[in-house]
Amino acid sequence: MSTSWGFYNPVQIHFGLGKVKKLPSFVGNDSSKLIVTTSGHVSRAGVGGLEEQLGLKDYFVFDKVVPNPDIESILRCVDEFSDEKISSVVSIGGGSVIDTGKTVALMLANKNAELRDLLVDASHVKSLPHFAIPTTSGTGAEVTPFATIWDQKNKKKHSLSGVSVYPAMAVLDPKLTQFLPEKETVITALDTISHALESLWNIGRTPITESFACKSLRSSLSALPEVLREPGCIKSRTKLMEASLLAGMAISQTKTAMAHSISYPLTSYFGVPHGLACSFSLSRIITLYATQNKSDHVVPLMIDVQSLLDSLGLQTMLGRYVNQRDLDELKCKMFNPSRAGNFTVKDFEIKDLVDFEL
Template identity: 35%
Template sequence: MTYQIVMPRVMEIGGGASGSLASVLERLGLSRPLIVTDAFMNTRGPVPGLVTQLREAGITAGVFADTVPDPTTASIDAGVEALRQDRYDCVIGVGGGSPLDSAKAIAYLGTFGGTMRDYKAPRQNDGPALPVIAVPTTAGTGSEVTRFTVITDSESGEKMLCGGTAFCPTAALVDFELTLSMPFRLTADTGLDTLTHCIEAYVSRRRNPISDAHAIAGMRAVADNLRTACFEPDNREAREAMMRAATQGGMAFSNASVALVHGMSRPLGAFFHVPHGLSNAMLLPRITEYSAEGEALPRYADCARAMAVTAPDADDETAVAALLDALRALNRDLQVPTPADYGIDRAEYEGVLETMAEQALASGSPGNNPRVPDVPTLKQLYMDCYE
């Protein structure tokens, strides 16, 4: 049996890694970058310093700073228009998952044309697009190393998963120092996103030994460091460990897959504007409970052992029970609301259950889960998570 592993050609990891941007461009033979970011990163984030670094190296960069949270087809179209205004030879994504996903989509659509809905799953997009250099400023999405981007259709509201090797960045500069100013809620939500990536990659039907190794390492790091990163935001050791875990989680799920939690999370985020990491966290304990039966039990037990929430010699059922308790405790400690607590109206929630369930299944992610639900089961699981 063989399996395909895809990752960036160049990776710089560690404190200060973003300072090597100019030299990485030189190594790749690139000289006309468009920086894709958001307004905050462009004014109070690292973008001004990166522009200065490039200028001092003789590189003039354009800046598109109009990305939006949960990027939309409209925002991507605006970025493509900016890309076409000059002869840019690469795209530099700077920010959290939304700017990085935007950079990937802009580089791809700027090369191949059409609309993003032309490229949504299950289509695989493997043709070469403009090179993307990813500079993440949050520790969670792992987008800097993945072959996926998620874009919301401005017309239908559907969160579209687009995948293929063309979406994997050419280079990733993983600098934990850029995360030191992350507030509590963002630190918690992105960290729980990382944990979800690791667990789902490990239990996925498409897992392999390489993705397993990254997933286990990432789970261990999150269990050891997420609370510290949240409650001691200046703790550099915890911040560095969480940034490394995010990248490991990204490499794990990019080379295996995500599963049911992510499949259900995208519609929840699209309909009710719940940040991606938070919507994953809302679902993770209950969906883990549903999924961890039968043949999947030993895999989830391994997750409990990796996170050190059970004794190494505990039997699988005991270990999984401890895992579920640990996930619920983590949500309590990090103040993760239920959809009801978040303020989502029950009647409105119930009114879109069918559509959310159908969109979740259509994304393909639930098909990678150890247990694959049908639409009625998905609707019940959404309701189980509501309160």
């Protein structure tokens, strides 16, 4: 762990039950806002329900966000609202929604910019104010300077990054996750665990990111089993959302590492949900890391997390999307230098992390 480090995260955070009701006082109601969400969220809330839920007036709605947003879906949103006088963007949903909101906020503030140019470097542009409201506990996207965008045609994952990608504000209300179905609860919680672990076996690990990650993992260890036993328990849902936030804060500084490098082709080629794709290899990575870093004081915590992961049957879950032959064919695509290069362990082979009997 480096002894020379810095920390910067400009996102204003509001966390707690009922916080979403405070949104009008945060955002203001004096100009037009663009709400970015999914059709499912709108249908559940209803047109009046969305207004009641958020308390906003004078807004547009884009509800065509797709899972793993691609370049085409982003551009559809920008084209639809480029002639409107949008003052800010409010995204309410999971990671795909928030990543869409981040990208759209940038593009609407820079109408002459090309998305592909921003994917190369977004550090030199400004963004419309973006207010991120997560409805899952997993991605931590509300506090990171990254947005993942997929090129489905070429089966590639792109990352928009830069200080301007940070939302202006994150409003986290655990009540919004209380009735999240079990599958989505587990998949997004796995993303949280992956983020926390990835920031610990990371060349960018610092005392502050370690603190965030360890607190996140301890919360996940207790809260995920509790939520699976009692899905409506708001106390446990609150702990899961806090875990997600803290893990997001950690990777906002370190970025992710090996597990995410492995995950990207699984999502782009076979549609494996991100949380599953970046967590099925974690148990093997924990063993690898612990073997080579026995003196690291966080290893016992990692071993506890490993027990939880092993109890969830992740390989069985993965087998619903891919088989061993699929994994074998993708191994050559699983080394992403920008992520794998952050992993502190260098002496290993990817096949040792992904060979399973599926």
